[in-house]
Amino acid sequence: VAEHGEPEHRRARVTSADVAREAGVSRATVSYVLNDSPAHTIPEVTRRRVLDAVARLGYAPSAAARTLRRGRSDLVLFVTPDWPVGHTYGQIVESLTADLAVHGLTLVMHQRTPQPWSALLRALSPAAVIGVQAFDADEETQMRAAQVPLVTVTLDETERRAYALTQSQRAVGRCQVEHLVARGYRRLGYAWLTDPRVRTFDDLRLDGVRQECARLGLKPPVVQDVPIDGTPSADAVRAWLAEEVTGVCAINDEAAFAVLHGMRTLGLSAPEDLAVIGVDDIPVAQFASPPLTTVAPKMSIITRFLATSVLRAMRGEPLTRPPRADLHELVVRESA
Amino acid sequence: VAEHGEPEHRRARVTSADVAREAGVSRATVSYVLNDSPAHTIPEVTRRRVLDAVARLGYAPSAAARTLRRGRSDLVLFVTPDWPVGHTYGQIVESLTADLAVHGLTLVMHQRTPQPWSALLRALSPAAVIGVQAFDADEETQMRAAQVPLVTVTLDETERRAYALTQSQRAVGRCQVEHLVARGYRRLGYAWLTDPRVRTFDDLRLDGVRQECARLGLKPPVVQDVPIDGTPSADAVRAWLAEEVTGVCAINDEAAFAVLHGMRTLGLSAPEDLAVIGVDDIPVAQFASPPLTTVAPKMSIITRFLATSVLRAMRGEPLTRPPRADLHELVVRESA
């Protein structure tokens, strides 16, 4: 831990006025150039002069001033649910941050708590809000009142909304079933996490599993809770076996690991006794025993789409459909 | 993906002027009350009136205006290295965000790229910067020039700095050795990741392992790279066995999983043939085969300390030493 005191000669901040002076133009012109103001067309010479001055002075516009003036910042607020955030979280931050940065937007994450976050909203004046859960009526009212140009990307398709990620979640479940059935497993189980907070996801993924089972004329999946906090995951395995389940779809790779572990304590092994397929492809999935077959979401495509959606919504343009390309891919290893 | 258009009646934003009017005082008074201005003492009645008005109007101060005025925002910039961010990342975000929020500070993460981030610095005017790598001279100059009150919390202790996390990293390595030796393993190996970007950490943790080996009069650890991207981790295991290594410390849990997997392909099992101990206690560690013994950093304590350091540094107070309590704890399972 180290600290720097204030510099002795606190050189004043470089402002757009400095740039204007250096370039021999007015502040307005500087602003027009820097913002590619559509209403004003600036001759190339002037443009270059301004840009040069900017470079020479190392000028960076003050986000605060710009926000104050425009009434809206360049921040995009990502409101995460109250789930335990796992590997996926880092991935999202990483690529979404990059995708937004391209457009001059900065990602700010906020994890939902029981407390309302309307104050955050007003304090940040974000350019957009991305949510992974539907906002309740109260929250939506808040956002309207706060005059936040509001984009909601949600996992929940209960309302009439387009639903990129929702579709993806269902498709993930379908993909699991498809693979299992292709391998000849016809009586399926589903491994849910005990943590009730993850249920949003589950509902959707499980729903996809159910859909696909129904479509293929299979019995509905046997759902079992799998405790993530430790021991008795063998119970779930026994229950499946009792129902003659031969293949289980896990809500995510952690759950799959738990199932595999439960099987191990029972002296069973995958995929012979029970095939297991996960979701996420966490880094250690390849080191599972046996290496875990799983469905890997293509984060970069998803975040790219999210970023585009935000941009379009900010401009008031109609939102596009999710990309054609699958938002996930099957990674076949040995567990199924 | 759903979108809200602008509200029809865009009710103007609630400002401190509104609060002042509602409370029958001046804007200055509102400001004093809200900021607990030390130079001014406000009678309790006035205070209450203001606070009531704030609540009634649902007023939230504009971060932009405040920043513009004060020249510094309430943002704390966390500059992460260019490593692959794993499970730890989410943990840090989660608890550090909460710890800072208590003090009205908002955490913003920025992952280092080859490009400089000085523009970000000037744009955000953050209240502090937390770095997990030492900043180079250029960057430090930038920060001074940008007049950012600068706090550096670094993993690198090469310069004369206090080093909470550094000590912790070394201590983590020592802790691994301690446990292994207590269990009777005396010839040790060290599992490094192939990814060169993680080396910062490794150096420190490995250093701790070396120190402890030296202190106990053991031979230095046999270091082996472990490829995280797939297959041939068996080579490392063979190499260790050839050197009569009986216990290996892994740089993190993923590396430990890789080692365990390599052993499995060789028909070996832990801890009989080779004991393995990791770092991090990722959620799936308990489901490893065998369940992974590991050193778990106590994130909440670490982030609390980070938050406190930031606060103190912002106030110009001297920085305190890291907390007495160990910053990590041993989680004994079966692999070692």
Add this chain to the structure above:
DNA sequence: CTGTTAGCGCTTTCAA
């Protein structure tokens, strides 16, 4: 095509 200018909402002297 470029410049002048009026604020955005807040904090903080300075004066009352």
Add this chain to the structure above:
DNA sequence: TTGAAAGCGCTAACAG
């Protein structure tokens, strides 16, 4: 103890 007022740096009308 409270109020009036001057900006912080920027953008966007409006003039020129």
